[in-house]
Amino acid sequence: MTGDTGDTGDTGDTGEDAAWERILRARERLRMPRRHAVGAGPPLEPPDADRSQLESIYLPLLRDGGLVIAQLGQTLDGRIATRSGHSHFVTGPADIVHLHRLRALVDTVVVGAGTAIADDPQLTVREVSGRNPVRVVLDPSARVPSNRRMFHDHRTPTFWIVAPEADPGPVPGGVEVLRLEVGPTGCGFEPRDVLRLLAARGLERVLVEGGGITVSRFLDAGVLHRLHVTVAPLLLGSGRPSLTLDPVDRLDQARRPRCRQFSLGDDVLFDLDLDA
Numbered sequence: 001m002t003g004d005t006g007d008t009g010d011t012g013d014t015g016e017d018a019a020w021e022r023i024l025r026a027r028e029r030l031r032m033p034r035r036h037a038v039g040a041g042p043p044l045e046p047p048d049a050d051r052s053q054l055e056s057i058y059l060p061l062l063r064d065g066g067l068v069i070a071q072l073g074q075t076l077d078g079r080i081a082t083r084s085g086h087s088h089f090v091t092g093p094a095d096i097v098h099l100h101r102l103r104a105l106v107d108t109v110v111v112g113a114g115t116a117i118a119d120d121p122q123l124t125v126r127e128v129s130g131r132n133p134v135r136v137v138l139d140p141s142a143r144v145p146s147n148r149r150m151f152h153d154h155r156t157p158t159f160w161i162v163a164p165e166a167d168p169g170p171v172p173g174g175v176e177v178l179r180l181e182v183g184p185t186g187c188g189f190e191p192r193d194v195l196r197l198l199a200a201r202g203l204e205r206v207l208v209e210g211g212g213i214t215v216s217r218f219l220d221a222g223v224l225h226r227l228h229v230t231v232a233p234l235l236l237g238s239g240r241p242s243l244t245l246d247p248v249d250r251l252d253q254a255r256r257p258r259c260r261q262f263s264l265g266d267d268v269l270f271d272l273d274l275d276a
């Protein structure tokens, strides 16, 4: 299940446009039943030497059998927003385009209640061509105001996941409220339960778009295949933290995933492979 087609074209140069269209075609082949996909086009992964930067970043995301990827755009000192929650924009225009490309390659995009409140995001694909993902907000106590844009614009289906006892009030049309028990850990919904709920609706390619608390919970739960962190040359010295994970005492206990780096304008994208 996915939403409508995004309505603006890719703004990159012609070579980039062509590479992006190839990536979108490869993404569409993933939607096809396997017997139709066989022989439907060139292999998903051309040899390394022939890949453009776009193909190097995005083709590894077109794996069979589902994908859970998270993203954050942060300052050099690990902040994703100011103390007041202002985050537009920590990273530059190339990373915004990157975020829209990620949205176009998944079935669904998940945000926490904090992001839905602070940013009032649309979570649609506008900077490149591609389909809009289904939108999901994790909001156990139903504290997100019902006037959010994603609840009203009818651009693509929206799920509002709340706890069984929560009262979201009158629910806008186009929004479906899903009820989920919070887990025993005191950290809200178990990420695995969220993913099961979405998979039961055919949503197996998931982008956890933020904020820091939400991405941290999915990372701590060990359910992410990939994490994209874009670092901007910006120092805030205060503000909302990027990742906050279970503490470790020694550096050799820290995660050191396999990592690739790409320039995105003035920013650097770190592509962390958590499967490796």
Ligand SMILES: NC(=O)c1ccc[n+]([C@@H]2O[C@H](COP(=O)([O-])OP(=O)(O)OC[C@H]3O[C@@H](n4cnc5c(N)ncnc54)[C@H](OP(=O)(O)O)[C@@H]3O)[C@@H](O)[C@H]2O)c1
Pocket: 071, 072, 073, 074, 080, 081, 082, 084, 085, 086, 087, 090, 111, 112, 113, 114, 115, 116, 118, 119, 138, 139, 140, 141, 143, 187, 188, 189, 190, 191, 209, 210, 211, 212, 213, 214, 215, 217, 240
């Ligand atoms: N730079 C970036 O890439 C980026 C991306 C997104 C957002 N942002 C910024 O980040 C800020 C918000 O981030 P944040 O870390 O403060 O908050 P957040 O992650 O957006 O939202 C956290 C809240 O969402 C709910 N939630 C998240 N995961 C849950 C789970 N597994 N189970 C149940 N509930 C869950 C909880 O609500 P309850 O507290 O009600 O339980 C939790 O406190 C905003 O200022 C936004 O502008 C930046």
